[in-house]
Amino acid sequence: MRVPIALHVNGVERQAEVEPRTLLVQYLREDLALTGAHIGCETSQCGACTVLMDGQPVKSCTILAAQADGASITTIEGLAPIGTLHPVQQAFWDEHGVQCGFCTPGMVLSTVALLAGAADPSDETIRHGLEGNICRCTGYHNIVLSVKAAARAAAAGAEAQPVVDRNAALAR
Amino acid sequence: MNPSTFAYERAETLDDAIALLAEHGDSAKLLAGGHSLLPIMKLRLAEPELLIDIGRISELQGIRDDGAEIAIGALTTHQAIADDPMLRERVPLLADTASRVGDRQVRNRGTIGGALAHADAAADYPAAILALEASIVAKGPQGERRIPAGEFFLDFLTTALQPDEILTEVRIAAPPQGHGWSYQKLANQASGYALVGVGVLVVLDNGVCSDIRIGITGAAPVAWRARAVESALRGRTLDANAVNSAAAAAIDGVELLDDLHGSAEYRRRVTQGLTRRAILQAAERAAGTQ
Amino acid sequence: MELSGEHRFSAPRERVWSLLLDPTILQQCLPGAEELVEVGPEEYEARMKIGVAAIRGTYQGKVKIQDKDEPNSYRMAVEGKGPAGQISGDALMRLEADGDSTIVHWSGKANVRGTLARVGGRVMQPAAKMIVGQFFNCLEGKTNG
Numbered sequence: 001m002r003v004p005i006a007l008h009v010n011g012v013e014r015q016a017e018v019e020p021r022t023l024l025v026q027y028l029r030e031d032l033a034l035t036g037a038h039i040g041c042e043t044s045q046c047g048a049c050t051v052l053m054d055g056q057p058v059k060s061c062t063i064l065a066a067q068a069d070g071a072s073i074t075t076i077e078g079l080a081p082i083g084t085l086h087p088v089q090q091a092f093w094d095e096h097g098v099q100c101g102f103c104t105p106g107m108v109l110s111t112v113a114l115l116a117g118a119a120d121p122s123d124e125t126i127r128h129g130l131e132g133n134i135c136r137c138t139g140y141h142n143i144v145l146s147v148k149a150a151a152r153a154a155a156a157g158a159e160a161q162p163v164v165d166r167n168a169a170l171a172r
Numbered sequence: 173m174n175p176s177t178f179a180y181e182r183a184e185t186l187d188d189a190i191a192l193l194a195e196h197g198d199s200a201k202l203l204a205g206g207h208s209l210l211p212i213m214k215l216r217l218a219e220p221e222l223l224i225d226i227g228r229i230s231e232l233q234g235i236r237d238d239g240a241e242i243a244i245g246a247l248t249t250h251q252a253i254a255d256d257p258m259l260r261e262r263v264p265l266l267a268d269t270a271s272r273v274g275d276r277q278v279r280n281r282g283t284i285g286g287a288l289a290h291a292d293a294a295a296d297y298p299a300a301i302l303a304l305e306a307s308i309v310a311k312g313p314q315g316e317r318r319i320p321a322g323e324f325f326l327d328f329l330t331t332a333l334q335p336d337e338i339l340t341e342v343r344i345a346a347p348p349q350g351h352g353w354s355y356q357k358l359a360n361q362a363s364g365y366a367l368v369g370v371g372v373l374v375v376l377d378n379g380v381c382s383d384i385r386i387g388i389t390g391a392a393p394v395a396w397r398a399r400a401v402e403s404a405l406r407g408r409t410l411d412a413n414a415v416n417s418a419a420a421a422a423i424d425g426v427e428l429l430d431d432l433h434g435s436a437e438y439r440r441r442v443t444q445g446l447t448r449r450a451i452l453q454a455a456e457r458a459a460g461t462q
Numbered sequence: 463m464e465l466s467g468e469h470r471f472s473a474p475r476e477r478v479w480s481l482l483l484d485p486t487i488l489q490q491c492l493p494g495a496e497e498l499v500e501v502g503p504e505e506y507e508a509r510m511k512i513g514v515a516a517i518r519g520t521y522q523g524k525v526k527i528q529d530k531d532e533p534n535s536y537r538m539a540v541e542g543k544g545p546a547g548q549i550s551g552d553a554l555m556r557l558e559a560d561g562d563s564t565i566v567h568w569s570g571k572a573n574v575r576g577t578l579a580r581v582g583g584r585v586m587q588p589a590a591k592m593i594v595g596q597f598f599n600c601l602e603g604k605t606n607g
Contacts, residue, residue: 001179001180003180019177020177020178020179020180020223021174021175021176021177021178022174023174026174042173042214043211043214043215044207044210044211044274044277044278045362045363045364047275047277050277053280056251056280057276057277057280058277058280058281059277059278059281062206062207062210062211062281063206063210063281064180064203064206064210064223066180066182066225067203067206067225067227110276110277113276114276128276129276130276131275131276131364132274132275132276132277132278133275134362176545201516208516209516212516212517215546215577216519216545216546216577217513217517217518217519217546217577217578217585218513218516218517218518218519219518219519219545290515290516291515293588327588327592328514328588328589328591328592329514329515329516329517329585329589330514330515330592393588393591393592429587429588430587431587
């Protein structure tokens, strides 16, 4: 049995016929090659597979692709045009909110949704909002700093900026 | 990690869903948010042949204030309950409980109907649902019926729902204005499930406890009302001494779980401790001192 | 995983003994038993659909009755295999006469492997107790038959 689905992924309309048991994360990774949605625990705990579904963070390992029919999905790849960084990504870079990077796409997407609902979040709000994203490195301290930096950047009206190749810049 | 193969049908209306369930019986499961069902299917702890997706049925959505009662549609997500201004004002125990389920992503997808129908022993809602004396509305081929919360949770993963019935909404008579409430929870660090969760409602009349209701989840195969504690405190002032000695009876007559997440002895102490804290916090809120 | 419990039957010990060891009755009372075949002396193979509510799977199992001391006690060695893992275990059944009734004391130890062992801990103990309870309640209903 195949189920027809039609959804928007990173602004592009997609149509497919999927097996009912296809998970949203599999469809994104295997059919659309959007491998920024990571597969971690597979038991809806770690949050590495987080994507935005109609603007809200969800765990794409625990949603059938068929359930996402008609939805609008944003993965980390769709957050900013290729070659640029979204202000939240930039903040994670600046504050070193990244260690191994495995949890980072999920952290960034959860942060985007968190800041949409709380412009100036407290530490407690940040930690509660990111409870569904586990960092095993563990870099929570810098992640909280990154979210605060992203909130300041958003307040200052930041927009996506081109990625700066700092090594190349230094070489010049 | 996939579930094993199954067929998928999307029900457009409640009647469609009831008919599909009647037709396929035991081999089918209802899919709402999927946050209880899909994880156990991925682990092959469940292998239904058919999933009936009820996630888009409009009759099962939304929160309505009917005056005497508040009706919460089965498909209402935990996050929607946590954020609803009317529920936060009139039934804060439920809104606060919902805000503590799992994590943000889980709350965005998981539904109150799904969580109640699955009746996980470590789910958060049963504590509040019992303390609020809510009613569960179910509909099947024989029609609609209301099940009082106290008769809904029967045993481990087992509710009073019949195999051909669908949980359609939760109905709650809002507690009187000025009541006190508290949900105290010790969560499993990874899953967020309640190792123990205690929900308390308190009504004070001139400083004396005129009504108290306590629901406890997580510590036993099925959630329960701590009636011995309630009757020890009704008609009394809720000072620390009275609450301390009454809270010990929170586990009376209950066979506590004893597993790798916590021994029965540990759960006993946590349950008594959280019951004490929850009553004291609810009493402070009712007295307006917090 | 260790489990134990007891169940009181309002029937004499000989009657309870014969019910507990009657393959036809067992097939009727084992929750979800789809097939029970005698494969050797005191040895049975069974296919059972077991579980509680949503958590359910079809398990292929073997039961061997050992150390029979009629009508006092016997042991059951159990092996099972299903989609979520494997179970092997050993249970002691002890029948105690109490006037006209009988108390069955049961205790068992199970080794669990696979997914069931990894994630089922929170689920298995209460589920196992419920299934045993269903089994004894069904047997109870047969004591007058």
